[in-house]
Amino acid sequence: MVHFVGAGPGAPDLITVRGYNLLRQADVVVYAGSLVNPELLQGCKPGCRCYNSAKMTLEEVVSVLESASKNGCEVVRLHTGDPALYGAIREQMEALDALGVPWDVTPGVSSFSAAAAVMGAEYTLPGVSQTVILTRCAGRTPVPEGEALSSLASHGASMVLFLSTGLAEQVQADLLAGGYDPDTPAAVVYKASWPEERILRCTVGTLAGTVAASGLKQTALITVGDFLSGTVERSKLYDPGFSHGWREAKP
Numbered sequence: 001m002v003h004f005v006g007a008g009p010g011a012p013d014l015i016t017v018r019g020y021n022l023l024r025q026a027d028v029v030v031y032a033g034s035l036v037n038p039e040l041l042q043g044c045k046p047g048c049r050c051y052n053s054a055k056m057t058l059e060e061v062v063s064v065l066e067s068a069s070k071n072g073c074e075v076v077r078l079h080t081g082d083p084a085l086y087g088a089i090r091e092q093m094e095a096l097d098a099l100g101v102p103w104d105v106t107p108g109v110s111s112f113s114a115a116a117a118v119m120g121a122e123y124t125l126p127g128v129s130q131t132v133i134l135t136r137c138a139g140r141t142p143v144p145e146g147e148a149l150s151s152l153a154s155h156g157a158s159m160v161l162f163l164s165t166g167l168a169e170q171v172q173a174d175l176l177a178g179g180y181d182p183d184t185p186a187a188v189v190y191k192a193s194w195p196e197e198r199i200l201r202c203t204v205g206t207l208a209g210t211v212a213a214s215g216l217k218q219t220a221l222i223t224v225g226d227f228l229s230g231t232v233e234r235s236k237l238y239d240p241g242f243s244h245g246w247r248e249a250k251p
């Protein structure tokens with residue numbers, strides 16, 4: 001059996017209990033070495049074979065997963081954050097299906113959740129934005145037509161950009177072209193939950209300069225939107241004058 005497991009954003013104690021238990025029981029682990037914290041592998045049992053997929057092709061990964069699983073091993077395919085976001089898991093699932101290898105998925109804490117946590121931020125604020133757009137800037141890998149950053153930017157929603165810090169100039173230009181005010185708050189979060197974590201607060205208009213001055217290129221998220229600014233309207237959920245299924249309004 002192959003278990004796709006979300007490793008979480010970096011801090012070893014941000015993997016789920018289920019993911020950690022699978023990792024402890026695994027005979028073979030294939031981990032995304034460019035982003036997964038290697039400290040997590042210290043929880044593996046003695047003799048567990050660990051492969052760094054950063055150096056492997058899809059064919060090589062699938063071959064390791066298949067042969068280990070068919071030899072009766074418990075196999076963990078460890079992806080960073082939550083595997084359902086930019087994890088390239090679907091192609092592995094389809095290859096395993098074609099080979100008759102069973103698999104399941106254990107979700108993880110995505111880096112976009114960790115970024116909000118370390119900033120003490122909430123993406124969905126009443127009266128500010130009730131939508132979070134998770135996306136990336138087109139670079140060497142294109143994005144589908146209709147998902148151009150400038151068109152997504154036209155919503156003015158809270159936005160989180162993965163895999164785009166190396167393209168900050170383009171990101172800034174697209175966000176401005178899409179209609180964000182240059183003063184809209186932005187923040188670049190590098191290695192959320194790792195010891196070397198950094199938070200660079202800026203605005204859409206100063207984003208590219210801030211990223212260039214920091215030298216950051218990888219393992220960072222760009223977050224954008226008025227959710228990062230100071231003033232907040234209170235929620236209906238906890239408003240004494242608002243009734244809902246669990247509580248009557250107080251006069």
Ligand code: SAH
Nearest residue numbers: 081082086110111162163191192219220221
């Ligand atoms: N599945 C992962 C995303 C993988 S794509 C998740 O759910 O988080 C890799 C990108 O994720 C990186 O380029 C970076 O943009 C982001 N990323 C991953 N870990 C991060 C972290 N700890 N802090 C900030 N960004 C991170």
